[in-house]
Amino acid sequence: VSLSRLDVVQGLLDMYEEPRYLEVGVHSGETLFGVRAAARVGVDPHFRFDVDEARRTQPQCELWPVESDEYFGRIASPATRFDVVFLDGLHTFEQTLRDLLNALALLADGGVVVVDDVQPSSSVAAIGHLERFVAVRTALEVESRDWMGDVYRLVFFVDSFLQQLSYRTVADTHGQMVVWRAPRESVSRRPLEEIARLTYEDLALERDSFRFAPYEEILSEIAATRG
Ligand SMILES: C[S@@+](CC[C@H](N)C(=O)[O-])C[C@H]1O[C@@H](n2cnc3c(N)ncnc32)[C@H](O)[C@@H]1O
Numbered sequence: 743v744s745l746s747r748l749d750v751v752q753g754l755l756d757m758y759e760e761p762r763y764l765e766v767g768v769h770s771g772e773t774l775f776g777v778r779a780a781a782r783v784g785v786d787p788h789f790r791f792d793v794d795e796a797r798r799t800q801p802q803c804e805l806w807p808v809e810s811d812e813y814f815g816r817i818a819s820p821a822t823r824f825d826v827v828f829l830d831g832l833h834t835f836e837q838t839l840r841d842l843l844n845a846l847a848l849l850a851d852g853g854v855v856v857v858d859d860v861q862p863s864s865s866v867a868a869i870g871h872l873e874r875f876v877a878v879r880t881a882l883e884v885e886s887r888d889w890m891g892d893v894y895r896l897v898f899f900v901d902s903f904l905q906q907l908s909y910r911t912v913a914d915t916h917g918q919m920v921v922w923r924a925p926r927e928s929v930s931r932r933p934l935e936e937i938a939r940l941t942y943e944d945l946a947l948e949r950d951s952f953r954f955a956p957y958e959e960i961l962s963e964i965a966a967t968r969g
Contacts, residue, residue, distance in 0.1 A: 745915045745957055747830070747858065748776045753961055754826050754854050754920070755779050757968070762850070764824040766810045766841055767831030767858075775800055779826070785813040786831070810837070814844035823850040830858035833891030834870055835938070839899060842921070846907075852968045854922045859890035860897050860952070861917025865942040868892060890917075895940050901951050902932040908967065910960045911952040919952075920960055924967040 751773055755761040760780035768774045768786040775796075783804040789796070793805055806813050810831050827845040829838055838857060845855050862868035866884050869875040870892035878884075897919055900909050908924040911917060930951065940948075955963070 745912070747773045747828075747915075747918075750912060750915055750918055750920075750957065751826065751828050751856060752777050753957065754856065754964075757961070757965065758825045761825045762823060764827045764845070764848070766813075766827070766829050766845075768805075771796070771800075773828065773830075774803060783824075785810055810841050810844070814841075814848075818848060820847075822848050823853070824848055825850050825853045827853070827855045828858070829855060832872075833859055833889060833893050834872075835892040835895040835899070838893045838896050842896065842900075846923075849923070852922075854920055854964060857893065857896060857919040857921065859917065860894050860911060860919045862890035862894060862942060862945070863888050863916070868894065868942040868945075892940075894945055895937055897952055898930075898932060898937045898940060898948075899934075902930050902937065903934070905929045908963075909953060910955045910963065912957050912960060913954040914957050920964070922964050922967065 755763060755777060762781040763777060763779040764783045765774045766785050768784040768789060770790040774782060774784040782802060785806045785808060787807060787809045789807055793807055796805060806817055827849060829841045829845060831841060842855060866878055867888045867890045869878060875889050900907055906923060906925050907921050908926055909919055909921045911919050
């Protein structure tokens with residue numbers, strides 16, 4: 743692991759002249775406050791900083807202390823467009839799928855979506871419910887607080903159902919999927935039910951589905967599709 747979340751997001755933002763950036767799941771703002779972009783919007787129901795103070799010190803950042811569904815459904819104007827969207831909110835398959843579909847509706851032509859944590863670091867980190875993860879972690883006295891949830895299932899969903907999107911998983915980070923609009927010639931016809939039941943072991947056995955590539959190659963591939 744060499745590249746940080748900030749590196750990955752900034753490299754993508756740098757492809758655009760005046761990039762508009764949306765981050766779902768901001769936490770302490772390490773990425774949101776670190777990136778350079780013409781416009782920045784952050785959404786998190788539980789910012790880990792004083793929002794009023796941040797609005798003063800970071801006036802270029804729009805901050806919405808709400809869940810992503812509320813932001814996409816009630817706050818963002820349908821005419822809003824983003825060039826880069828970083829999805830790093832609630833780490834479940836279904837929430838991240840909803841976030842992805844909502845983000846696609848607001849994605850500018852030639853825009854990209856980055857989905858964090860599609861590579862769980864252990865079978866415990868891959869548990870699909872936060873409360874259950876906490877219970878198992880406590881019972882087994884697991885030290886690591888890493889929780890990637892079942893976001894990995896989203897890779898298989900995109901692969902099998904969203905043929906109008908191309909995607910890659912960054913090989914030189916902790917595992918992020920980058921998604922952009924460009925049709926793929928073929929899809930893997932997995933049943934939806936099978937995707938919903940994929941396990942941590944399946945990840946190891948189906949690594950090809952992640953379409954891993956080094957970050958620099960992914961940037962070139964996206965640049966080539968944008969022409
Ligand atoms: C891993 S942290 C984000 C880290 C941040 N993107 C960074 O790069 O430093 C996940 C965040 O998602 C937030 N979150 C949880 N549920 C959410 C939801 N439904 N919508 C938006 N954010 C959510 C949590 O409050 C938490 O701060």
